[in-house]
Amino acid sequence: MNQISGGVCAAKGFTAAGVHCGVKAGSSPDKNDLALILSEKECAAAATYTMNRVKAAPLYVTMDHLENGVAWGVVANSGNANACCPQSHENAEAMSASAAAATGREPGDFVVASTGVIGQTINISAIQAGLPQAAAALSADGSDAAAHAIMTTDTVKKEIAVSLTIGGKEVRLGAIAKGSGMIHPNMGTMLAFVTTDCAITHEMLSDALHEVVARTFNRVTVDGDTSTNDMCVVLANGMAGNSLIEWKDQDYETFLAALEEVCRHLSRAIAGDGEGASKLVTCKMHGARSEESAERLAKAVVGSSLVKAAMFGADANWGRVLCAMGYSKAPFRPEHVDVSFCSQAGSILVCKQGDGVDFDEDKAKTILTEKEVIIDVDLHEGDESAECWGCDLTYDYVKINGDYRT
Amino acid sequence: MNQISGGVCAAKGFTAAGVHCGVKAGSSPDKNDLALILSEKECAAAATYTMNRVKAAPLYVTMDHLENGVAWGVVANSGNANACCPQSHENAEAMSASAAAATGREPGDFVVASTGVIGQTINISAIQAGLPQAAAALSADGSDAAAHAIMTTDTVKKEIAVSLTIGGKEVRLGAIAKGSGMIHPNMGTMLAFVTTDCAITHEMLSDALHEVVARTFNRVTVDGDTSTNDMCVVLANGMAGNSLIEWKDQDYETFLAALEEVCRHLSRAIAGDGEGASKLVTCKMHGARSEESAERLAKAVVGSSLVKAAMFGADANWGRVLCAMGYSKAPFRPEHVDVSFCSQAGSILVCKQGDGVDFDEDKAKTILTEKEVIIDVDLHEGDESAECWGCDLTYDYVKINGDYRT
Structure with missing residues (x-):
């Protein structure tokens, strides 16, 4: 297994973008706050979510969208958690609808995520205006911009990609995450998005993710506060061309080890960059x-x-x-x-x-x-x-x- | 029920003292660090202790001494927790032996308590040298000095006393406590010593203490850290002359309410004076x-x-x-x-x-x-x-x- 560059765009068929749309009033135009990740093929998708009884609206919308086990991409914003407001659910739906319209896909194809302050109505118009711009910016070099777009009080971006061989084929995994405060993940984490071109069934992907999250993100704590918005998602589009992983065989174990390496890297990065942390x-x-x-x-x-x-x-x-x-x-x-x-x-x-x-x-x-x-x-x-x-x-x-x- | 002055000496037959003996090297001679409380009659005694699996030696020694349900007094120091050192147990025994020698009682008559840093050998010679001085200073005005002697990073002393009528007799309850850091009591609290002249059996006293601690000290948190040294002790010497409380009758309820008032006062004082707290x-x-x-x-x-x-x-x-x-x-x-x-x-x-x-x-x-x-x-x-x-x-x-x- 080798570390490679490219983040969430390292795996075949994935593009990403990050732009500034002004979710938070008065935020600097230099601060990206809207991220988009898109696969050119349908992906098996698995996710873990916060165990907090108070869950932000985007989590419920994502659970709904992932019920069929597939997705095409991710739309995420920083600057507002879109939680505990009368219009939160409608606004999370509106976010995926706008992402779909801007990319020619269906609203149900998107994972939706938000991070930021709880209880203030999200500026959905800004996001709706920003999404066509984000879609136009999608590129294989977009991971860095997307990683910056999901940062809040983070001081460094969290990004990694690895390459490994499964069944004679090169398979890549890439990821971005954000952390910083309200970090005490329980069955999920802040926001972490993992992409891979590995061919793997939804069931195996979901098993691998749950096994790995328990040993990585769930072993991080910054302040003992489990957020309302924690979410870790993995999208696998199969474009590496390895033979489909559908059992817990040697290939599964190889993939599992790679996924653990990626999540472990991000977990350590989140802990080390905890709010105010010096070490x-x-x-x-x-x-x-x-x-x-x-x-x-x-x-x-x-x-x-x-x-x-x-x-x-x-x-x-x-x-x-x-x-x-x-x-x-x-x-x-x-x-x-x-x-x-x-x-x-x-x-x-x-x-x-x-x-x-x-x-x-x-x-x-x-x-x-x-x-x-x-x-x-x-x-x-x-x-x-x-x-x-x-x-x-x-x-x-x-x-x-x-x-x-x- | 009225608040009165006198702290742990408010109830009939109790005297107390606080002196400086130099438990912590280089500590100011103005800072009391050794407290003694003594009753002139044998007391029914009940205690709750930390649920931390790592318990300081004085707790084990106190458990042993209170197995018969009676005690005559308390010896306590600040400046060292007397925990996790090879000689901790022997030193806790030595403390009660010195208290006994200085007051003409038996070692098993004393509750022993310590608070301060964990894992450094306690300066037992200083305590042994200080106890005759503390015994000589015992007086009905000694609660203030004793309350100061158990303070560590506390900024204000925690002391209260109340007077109430049970079965036509005036009964008094007084207490001192220390708090500040490592405060997240579970089945006990930092150090809290309650004295009363109420006539009550050990069994009823123990039931009342456990019921009250669950609703008072155990509802305080300063930093989520449950200390190794938490202890709450109540001594009842019966000198008020009320008819002995041996059932959960009206008198028991009256006593329970007074004990709750005392513990609630100290709990709020501990929370408000949490380490570094401004409110x-x-x-x-x-x-x-x-x-x-x-x-x-x-x-x-x-x-x-x-x-x-x-x-x-x-x-x-x-x-x-x-x-x-x-x-x-x-x-x-x-x-x-x-x-x-x-x-x-x-x-x-x-x-x-x-x-x-x-x-x-x-x-x-x-x-x-x-x-x-x-x-x-x-x-x-x-x-x-x-x-x-x-x-x-x-x-x-x-x-x-x-x-x-x-």
Whole structure:
């Protein structure tokens, strides 16, 4: 498997575009806010959605459109979540109708997604006016513009593509995503759009997506807030010409590994670019009796406000790591636990068998000052493990969220 | 029921003291760090403890000492949690032994509690040297000094006392508590010590405490982190002379209401003085099908980092309220929900039946700028309700916790 360029347009037959249409009043004309992705052939389509009981209208519209298991493209905007307004549902339908009119397709062919503030009526006229422009801009070079169009408080675009061989044919997968705040995905994530030219049935695609999302996006937390708009969609148009994947055979496993690589890359990117974050914090939980406990423990560690604040201060406060594990509701024996902090600058053991050990505070500070830090925990109870991703809690998180809406 | 002065010494037969003994190296001699509370008669004693799987040694020692349902006093320190160190258990035992030696009692007569940093060996010699001094300082005026001695990052002391009549006799309840960070109590709270001269059996006292803690301390969250050291203890020495409460009769109900008032006062004080907090945020959830759902929904709202940051910015971002309710896992119908923001400055409806309504942003800002704000939610589904308390998320929370240990 190789990383390649091209993002969501890397796979055969996909084009994309991102334009500015002015969803948010007063937004800069340089900020793209409307993204379009289109396949030249029908795609098998699978999606996961937020488990939040309050779901934004575009999710319901997308669920409806994907009921037949196929789609042709994606229309998405930033600047407004299109959630909790009297006209939200009609406006989500209007978005797909406009995308269809601009591309010569049917409204039901589109996945519809929105991200931004909740509870303010979306400027649908701006989107309707922008879609013909977006359709005209569709190109095989459009992934970058589309990736920028779905960003809100993100500081870097999230994009990746890989190439691999399945049944002697080159298959490509590409994706874009956005993250930043309200990030604690549960069965979906912010917005992530994956395209592939792999030939795979809707059923296999859906199984692969659910398996992968559980091990990638659902292991990210920025602030413990599960958004109303989370959605991860994969479109597979079959143009790679591999023989159709319709069983969980070797080809399926190869595709699954590639999809996991793509989603893992985006998950780490989302965590590292969490709102206000200055560093990516990974918790690796080893030696667990089950993967489920390992995940629960690791997620409690990266989700703890106190651990996150300590990571911001590069403070080797391992007591907070143990404390977070303790309230995670997963079973473990505190008296068996070893904790180390690691980064490019080295590794240091700070807790052995549940008790503190003497360690070099200066070395610990140096290790924790890196842009990527790992909290490595060995439970000494079994062979299972899990890895979860988060970020530090900074002044900027408070600043961004103290006055996001106005 | 009347509020009275005297804190933990308000009830007959209780004395208290707080002194500086230097638990934390380099701490100011003006900062008390060792508290002692003593009754002149044996007390029925009940306690609740943290549900964190990692429990500090003093909790295990206290559980052991309270197995017989009686105690005579409390010894507590701030500056070190006495948790996760090889000698933690021995040191907690040593603390009660020193308290006993200094007061002429037995080690098993004492509740032992610690609060502060986890994983650093406690300076037990300082405590051993300080206890005779604390015993000598015991007085009926000592509640204030004791309340100060258990403070860590708290900015105000938490103390209350009430007087009421049970069976024609005046009964008094007093309490001190500490809160601030790592506050998300589950079956206990930080440190809260309640004393009363009420005559009540251990069994009735324990039932009352558990019932009240579930509705008070367990409805507070500052940062979602459940501490390893949470403990709430009530000591009842019977010196009021009321006829012993041994059934759930009218006298029990009267005592229960007083205990709830005391614990509610401390809970609100802990929330409002959360680490870095600039305001107390209360979520009142009405019209629920069950008290359990109402509590879960309200706790999700006051626990949301995004809601907390919005409250800091006095931003009427009600979408985050609905979003937090949505991921709480409690059942409700988003399309029935009304949300208002209230404070001394007035009240404003911002969401009706799940959709935004036009509202005066300036008025909302004025309301949310107060020191106490209420997020009032009506679910329109039933008659049950619950109230939870939290605080805003501020720059100071990050500052305090980015470098608390060093």
